[in-house]
Structures are given as C-alpha cells and as structure tokens.
Amino acid sequence: MADEVAILTARAIQAEAEIATLEAEIAQLQDPARLLANGIVSPQLEVLRTENAKLKFQATHLERNIAREQARTPDYMVSINQIVTDMFTLAIGQAYPDLDDIPVLIQKGKFADYQCNSAMSICQKLKAQGVKASPQQIGNAIKDQIPQVDFFEKLEVAGPGFINVYLSKSYIAQQVNNLLRDGVRPPRVMARRRVVIDFSSPNIAKEMHVGHLRSTIIGESISRLLEWVGHDVLRLNHLGDWGTQFGMLIAHLKDKFPNYLTVSPPISDLQAFYKESKVLFDSDEEFKKRAYSAVVKLQSRDPDHMKAWNLICDVSRNEFKKVYDRLGVTIVERGESFYQDLMQDVVRDLDDKGLTEMDDGRKIMFVEGQKVPLTLVKSDGGFTYDTSDMAAVRHRLHAEKGDWLIYVVDAGQGTHFDLFFAAAQKAGYYNPNLKRVEHVAFGVVLGEDKKKFKTRSGDTVRLVDLLDEGIARTQQKLIEKGRDKELTAEELRLAQEAVAYGCIKYADLSHNRCNDYVFSFDKMLDDRGNTAAYLLYAYTRIRSIARAAKVTPEQLKMTIAKEGVSLEDEKELKLAKCILRLSEVILKCLDDLLLHSLCDYLYELSTTFTEFYDKCYCIEKDRDTGVIVKVNMSRILLCEATANVIAACFHILGITPVQKM
Known part of the structure; x- marks a missing residue:
C-alpha cells in the first residue's frame, strides 16, 4: 500500500495546512473588534467552528489510515x-486545476x-489560453506542490x-529489506483477469519445426508472466487436428494396418507416414x-473412423509432449476439432443478426474497414478457418468467460486477425473498451545468412533436432571449460x-518479438554479453558467495530482521535501485507484452552487480593464509536480493537455474 500511503500523506499534509489557515482566521474572528468590523455574528462563527471541527476529524482519520497502512505488510512489490x-x-x-488532460x-x-x-x-x-509562464516557473510551481515525504531526498528544477x-x-x-524479508513479489495489478492465451499450435501428423519455436517460447513466457502477477490463465494449444488431410491419413492407415481397430498400429515415424499418404493421394x-469418403465418415463421427483419427492424433501428441517437456511448457490441447459443432451455432447466430449474405454460392460477412469479407461457408457447404x-x-469470451484473449501467432497472419477481431466486435461478441x-x-527465425532458417538440404529444421544440437554444443562448451571434472x-x-x-x-x-x-x-552460447549463458553463470556465482562466506540461511x-542492508557505497546504492526497478519493468511488459524489456533489465542488473562486486568486498581474507577475516553481511544481503530477483526473472522467461555450473 506504499503508493496509496504516499498520496494519503500528501493529502493529510495539505489538510493540516488548510486547518492551520482556518484556525488562524478563527482566532482573528474571535477578536470582538474584528467581529464588529466585519459584521460577523455568532451563528456564522459557529458554522466556521463546525467546519473546522470536521476538517480536524478528517485529518485525524487520514492519519489513522496512514498509520494502519504503514503497519501492514503489502502483498505486492512497490513500484517506485x-x-x-x-x-x-x-x-x-x-x-494547475483549470487545465485538462x-x-x-x-x-x-x-x-x-x-x-x-x-x-x-x-x-x-x-x-494557448493566453497565459505566459516559462517552463522553469511551471516546474517550480509543480515542485512547490510536492509535500515533504520520506521517499524523496530532494527535488531540483x-x-x-x-x-x-x-x-x-x-x-x-x-524497500530492499522488505524484498529480502517477504520475497520477490509481483507489482500490484488493478484487477485479476481471466486470460485465454492461444500459442504453439502445431499440426497433427506433422513434426514440430523451427516455425513453432517462437510461438511456443513467447506464449509460455507470457503465460508465466500473467500467472505470476495473479491472473487466471488458460493456455490453449489450437492444434490443426481436423480437415481433408485426415481422409488420406485414415485411408492409408486402413490399407497398411487393416487390424487397427484391435491392434494399435506401430507408427514410429508419423511424418514419413504422412508423406506416403500424400504421394498416394496425388497419384492414385x-x-x-x-x-474423400473417409473425410465424410469422419465428419459424421463414424466410430471406426473416429478411432483411426484418435490413433493418429495420439502418435502426434506423444511427440509434441516430448518437446514440451524438454522446454518446460504447460499447455491444454483444444484443437480445431473442438469447435466443429460450435461452427454451426456461430453461423446460425450471424444469420439471425442479419450479418451474412450469399456470394456466388458462398456465405460471407462484410466488416467495415476491411478489404475482404469473412468466408463462413464455402460453396460446397464446408466451413473455413474464418468460421x-x-x-x-x-x-473463449462467453463459455470460458475470458476477459483478455491473446493469440501468439506470426506477423504474417495479421490481416486475418484484424478481420475476425473486427467481425467479432460487429457481431457483439465483445466490446474493446471492456x-x-x-x-x-x-x-x-533467420539463419546466419539472413534467410529463412533451414537445414543445409533446404528442409525446415525440426525442433527436436534443434534441441539436440543445443545439448551437444553445450556439452562441448562445458567440457572445454573443464566442468566435466x-x-x-x-x-x-x-x-x-x-x-x-x-x-x-x-x-x-x-529480441523484440x-x-x-x-x-x-x-x-547464444557465448558466456559474455547479453546471453542466457552469461546470466546463468552470473546467477550461479552470486549464489555461491554466501556459501563461500559460510553464511547460513538462518544467519x-x-x-535481515536485526539490521538489514546499509547503503554506504555508491555502487551499493546503484545496485539497490536497480533491484527495485523490477516492478516497473514487469508493469511495462504487462502493458505491451514485449519480453525483451525484461531481458534488458536482467542483463542490466547482472552488469550492475558486477560493478558492485568488483568494488565492494563482501568477504575479506588473510592474504597469506586465505582464512576469512571479515564478512560484510549487508553486502551479502545485497547479493541475495540480486539473486532472488534474477531467479524471479528466470521463472518468467522459463529458464531453469542451477546451483553449480
């Protein structure tokens, strides 16, 4: 509640000034000569005294509120x-009470x-109003209205x-002592919201590739950020699990594994299986x-075809899960198949609202300001991605009660999202003000040649291969540094x-997404500069300082309880201020969902810590014996505060720190 206390303090100070002025006026008015001179009669004096008593009561009430709020432990981190x-x-x-906006x-x-x-x-x-005033005069006028409060050292124009x-x-x-005592807490958000976030979204029967990397990583990190500050988040994986391609997959499954209904088909490479079926579809x-017959039966929910469809989906799910587990991603599957029955309802609803029209056999919906209409029903009666x-x-808005919908999808789909967002507003599904x-x-993702990232043979890079190469290269780096020993x-x-x-x-x-x-x-594996390798090494080093000083968690x-930190050196103060900027960085990320701001802050915090550690000795040892002769506990606490904030940032970014590297 520190920010509210600050405002209450300012208002209380102003109220006290008003009371002092009124009391001075009353003292003057109580002089009989002045009463007569001003024609004030006793009833008017009583009114003034009554108003004065009310003001005093309000000031006392404010002071009690301030004292009560200051005694409370806030459940969030203050944003300075x-x-x-x-x-x-x-x-x-x-x-300037007469100026607006x-x-x-x-x-x-x-x-x-x-x-x-x-x-x-x-x-x-x-x-513009014909009033002359220099910026310096205005700055001083504003400065004069800032009361004396404990968190400002001074103000200068x-x-x-x-x-x-x-x-x-x-x-x-x-504030640093509060952080150490209470842990790293999120800043206060105005209201807890129900957030539905759509990300990753690979296609069944196709392997996850580098094209899915950004949606998966960005979507997971945004989900973690929103959950950390207290929002209720539903993470959805809008899988491509329906459509004509399943007809050829099911037909090929029936040909290759005719006993699929009783014996689970041993499909080890679904990608190869898909390619085989595509060749047959194009040539036979x-x-x-x-x-095509299999598609019709699938869409009519024929039990045998539904089982074949589920078998194919299960193979893909298992492969996706391996990638998600390695990346620490949590997500709920809700593919295109989930919305099949709901599409008839939405078309009926749009018909009832008079928003659809026929065009050359298609059912479409025009939206003002958009160049093309939605195609809701194709001429053959089928639904589309628009539907x-x-x-x-x-x-997501009505059944899931979503207050905030987020679609983490590549920029190439921007026109499509503009279209159906505008259509949803026109249909009355949501008000953008609410x-x-x-x-x-x-x-x-580009390769080092600045062209779309592909393998040497020109194929799309499989995500599992990318992760495997990352592991292999990291192992090589660690061995080069002798970490295996x-x-x-x-x-x-x-x-x-x-x-x-x-x-x-x-x-x-x-990077800016x-x-x-x-x-x-x-x-990315360079341990110098703004990389995870550098930050992970920095975190591990900071965590080791207390261990090297043989300081226990209890100590x-x-x-913290007895002394806390004392900020005597300029580098200590600089580090403490940087630590406390976390909340404002988090609030910015919540506003624009650009996570590179958090990464920039994390790198700044790590380099600021290095400046502090190079100048301010936390542990002093005897040069001859190496025995610890002094431990600066205040600086050890600053180390702990820094590590705790880095750990919180790592959690949001989905990075897993280790105690030893």
Missing part, C-alpha cells in the same frame, strides 16, 4: 515509478533517479522545467476417392539442459 507518477499527478492537478511524463533520469518532463506540455497549454527526483537512501534500503485416383476462428473467439483481445505477432554426472546433465534450453529461449525473448531474428548457436534471516 508509480509512486512518483502518482505524486506528480496530484501536484500538477493542484498547481495534462500528460504526466515520468522517465528514468539521466542525472537523477527519475525526471518529470511535464512542464513543456503545460507551457504550451497555458500559451533544471533545464527547460525538468524536475529531477532523487530518492531517499533510507527509503531504498527499507482410387485412393483419393477413398480418402473456426469466429467460433473459437465466441467460445475486453482485451489482441494478436501478439512475431517475426520469423568439477561436476558430478548429474550436475553436468542439469547444467547442460539449463544452458542449452535457456540459451535457445533467451535468444528469442531478448515484432522483428525477425538471426538464430546462431555460437552467439541471513537474523541479519
């Missing part, structure tokens, strides 16, 4: 950026902790009205007829997996 924003919002409103521009300062840059905007608004904000060292230390007219997506968005429905787009076999295996999978994920997430990115094992808890 938000506190600063709230304070300046209040101050600007009091300095004043932007409160708070950013990280170059020479201070934060900077308010609203003066120029206010200057322009006043100028500089340049064209910029207000530099310097945070109090004692306040920073207090009799087989093609049987394939499936309209049924899915309707179900529900958040968005396409989280991403670019493609320092770690047990199990520790080496855990380190291999942590680095390999962590590097693949981080290489993706650390809207852009294409170049996939390079050499770069850490006692130090």
